[in-house]
Amino acid sequence: MPRWIRGAAFLSAAFALLVLGAALRPLVLPEKHTATPVLSAVEIGFTQDMTAHHQQALIMVQRLDPGVDPTVLRLAQQLDSTQRLEIGTMLGWLRLANAAxxxxxxxxxxxxxxTATHQHSLPVAQTEPKAPPGTGMPGMATTTExxxxATARGRDAEILFLQLMYRHHRGGIAMAQAADQLLTAGPVKETARSMIHGQAQETGLMGMLLAERGAAPLP
Incomplete structure (x- = not known):
């Protein structure tokens, strides 16, 4: 066999081995890829807890006597619509993050x-509603409440619903304020700020409706 043919064959074999080695390298020596987390631990925790918090608000709306004053009923329906939309958004984020x-x-x-908690000092902790035993979340209603x-009717149902939802919103605002202070940027922080603004307006309206009925918010 001529020398040039042997040389070409050798080069071809060497090239084939080089290509095969490159193809097998990821299998033998997997490359290390550090994927950027979709959500931080704080974002995941806040999103999970606010989802649960919102879900109780939906239960309150479901248990409200449908025969109450139309103003209270419209408010309840508005709260239901807003919080359902926010629940859907938050569950979508959790799915993207592969989180429960x-x-x-x-x-x-x-x-x-x-460290961040001490730096920010979270002033809302002094005024937020107490959490029912076992929930850890401020503003949540107890099973008894x-x-x-569910059994209240008429004016009694209006007052109890407004009192429970008022306290519930105050707790939600406290949670959103804490998340806003712990997070630096991103859609979760923006959503927390939106919740603070929206629920503060709704709380103001509920306070007025309670005053019209000669009732006060719950502590």
Whole structure:
């Protein structure tokens, strides 16, 4: 066999081995890829807890006597529509992050970064409603309160619904303010700020409706 043919064959074989080695390299020595998390731990925790918080608001609306004053009924329907939309958005984020829809440790995200917590000092903690035992979330209604709402009728139902939802909103605002202070940027922070603004307006309206009925918000 002529020398040039042997040389060409050798080069061809060497090239084939080079290509094969490049193809097999990821299988033998997997390349390390550090994927950027879709959501941070604080974002996931806040989104999970606010989803649960919103879901109780929907339960309150469902248990409200449909025969109440039309103004209260329209408010309840508006709250239901807004919070359903926000729940859908938050569940979508959690799916993208491959995270569970509910947290095994409610409100743990507020302590995920102790340094940040101390730096921001979270002034809302002094005025936020207390959380029912076992929930860890401020403003949540107890089972007894929800049962009472389901059986209340007329003016009593209006007052109890407004009181429970007022307190519920105050708790939601406190959670959103905490997330806003812990997060630096992004859609979750923007949504938290939107919740603060929207729920503050709704709380103001509920306070007026309670005053018209000679009732006061719950502590």
């Amino acid at each position: 829809p509910m947290s095994a440790r409610p409100m743990a995200w507020m302590h995920a970064d102790e 929800l049962d009472a709402l």
